[in-house]
Amino acid sequence: MIFLINKYLNCKIFNFISYRIIFSLLTSFFINLFLGPYVISYLKKLQTFQIIRINGPIGHFNKNQTPTMGGILIIISICLSIFFYCDLYNKYIWYVLTIILGYGLIGFLDDYQKIKFKNSNGLKISYKFFCLSIIAILIIFIMQFNKESNIYIELIIPFYSQILIKMNYFYIFLSYLVIVGTSNSVNLTDGLDGLAIMPVIFISFGLGLIAFCSSEIHLCNYINIFYSKQANELSVLCASIIGSGLGFLWFNTYPAQIFMGDVGSLSLGGALGMISILLHQELLLMIMGGVFVFETMSVILQIIYFKIRKKRIFKMAPIHHHYEVKGLSETLITIRFWIISFILLLIGIISLRVHNAI
Template identity: 40%
Template sequence: MLYWLLYEKLFPFFHPFRIFRYLTFRTVFASLTALLIAMFIGPYVIQKLREFQIGQFIREDGPQSHQKKSGTPTMGGVLIVIAILLPTVLWSDPANPLVWIAVCSTLAYGAIGFADDYTKVVNRRNLGLTARAKLFWQGLAGAGVAVALIALTQFKLFSTQLSVPFIKFWRPDLLWHHWPSTLPHLGWLAFVPFVCFIIFVLMGTSNAVNLTDGLDGLAIGCTIIAAGALTVLTYVSGHVVFADYLELQRMPLVAELTVFCGSMVGASIGFLWYNAHPAEVFMGDVGSLALGGAIGTVAVIIRQEFLLPFIGGIFVLEAVSVVLQVGSYKLRKKRIFKMAPLHHHFEQLGWSESKVIVRFWIGALVFALFALTTLKLR
């Protein structure tokens, strides 16, 4: 909005407004705006959550040391969503459709998390929406993102070719009608692989962040690192010189998503101020699902889905630990970990909560740095 008003409308009359044209300037100020919003309205949001008695219900089978956290205000993810979306709308180009796809995806996944948290509060237990209902709505939101991106391909504003780490020239396409002409014309069925792939990525990312949100500051700290890596990736993917040098797909519209990623970094840092151990507020599913949806959507748009396991390495490890634990118990009646997700396993080994959090942050940083190095290792 500020870009449209100050640059496109007022720049001809006041030339210093030229600075609003520069993406780096707007990204930095979007990040600072998000940080300030989170910092200043944080106490108000926490107070209102206390007034409405929206407290966290702790799972009884979890570490007993966590029982003292029962009643801590939850649904603080509302603060994160506000702090991401307002600066994005203020500082980005409102004519860019990719920005609105990211905004709508974040809102959609945040709404699913809100419904889940609200159900927990109403029922006064640590069980919200059923797994089937949650997966259905997450899949529907992912399908909406996929359909919007497919629509942009018709105007050549988006590419469905995947970028594969370490391989320069192999870029498989998920649309069947781009495959060899020997394939029969399939109509709308040509889009099925792409839609299913996008749903899988977004569902996986949102649930992985959700599973990581079990210790004070753990998920939000890892999100700061992942969002920082995505900020770099979106910038270089949309920059003509860097994209050519790194032999990435040239996608000019993608650059504007850097503002969105910068807002995510700022909002996450601001929320960490209140979520650091001992936490004054928890993000709840409204925050974790929104952040996971945002991270997954950006990765999909910049065609770096295969880098997600590195960008969000800790999220992946947490999700895999749950899958392995459940699968092992059902098949062998034995557990692999003392407790899942993975952070609880290390707590059971005797690590303090603060030690688990900081060491997982270090792991997230190592994963993210490795993801960035793959840009040149091609």
């Protein structure tokens, strides 16, 4: 679309990636803002209400009239923004877009199962995990066959820019874990109004900043990131995620008028994982996405400890429910998690350069 605008309207402003980043963010934001009320109204008519876990916090039962599957709105705004402002000849864009649409479809089926059978379980975990894995593995192998360099990958270690770990075929397995793991981590975190979407916005900003610098060789050498002519286009895509996330937060903040559902959380998590792989910043994602890591670890530790000791570490998992049960208000928990996520974003950005600066 940007090439048609440049050709027929002679609008050279879109030749500059900085302008496309701004327009991408604003477009996805206003699409959400405009379509939001209509989507909420339509989902209410379809009675696509959130199915509340029976063993979840008691206070959540008053949310059973809030429509879910709002992730459809997020995906639409991101895809439209990508179509308008991204270079569609860039293969990196298509890798991320495939994950967004593929994981979004799986999330849609999961949400549909919950609503249809009035059950919070949705798709069988094994079937859901299998579908997520198939898409991730397919994309990873396509990437390997179309890669400019050989199979050996250098993994950047945050805070230690002089140390690069060379990896061979194990990198394929690592990439798989990053995509599927991040997707499920965002899904687990999406349990309170606005809790998951703000960390997604922060991480998208961090990854977008790295992508923007990735095509400048001098900047790459200075802050220790991989040089790639194609990766900077991901900054426009990250901007669309930020804009869409802010637009969705308009309706998702407490008290939420709509939830993103699995269709939103799985697609956004998968997209973040995919972008971090393309930028070779998988370990940095773990720092900036520390809230997601913490939420996931709380579930894993709870399960393992209960099987061994028949006791619970937390009153309820994921960890945000633990604080709810302890009596903290939903807004207090959410805002504190936002603050932690922002601090982790800053730490992640600092880690790119800190070792060279010493």
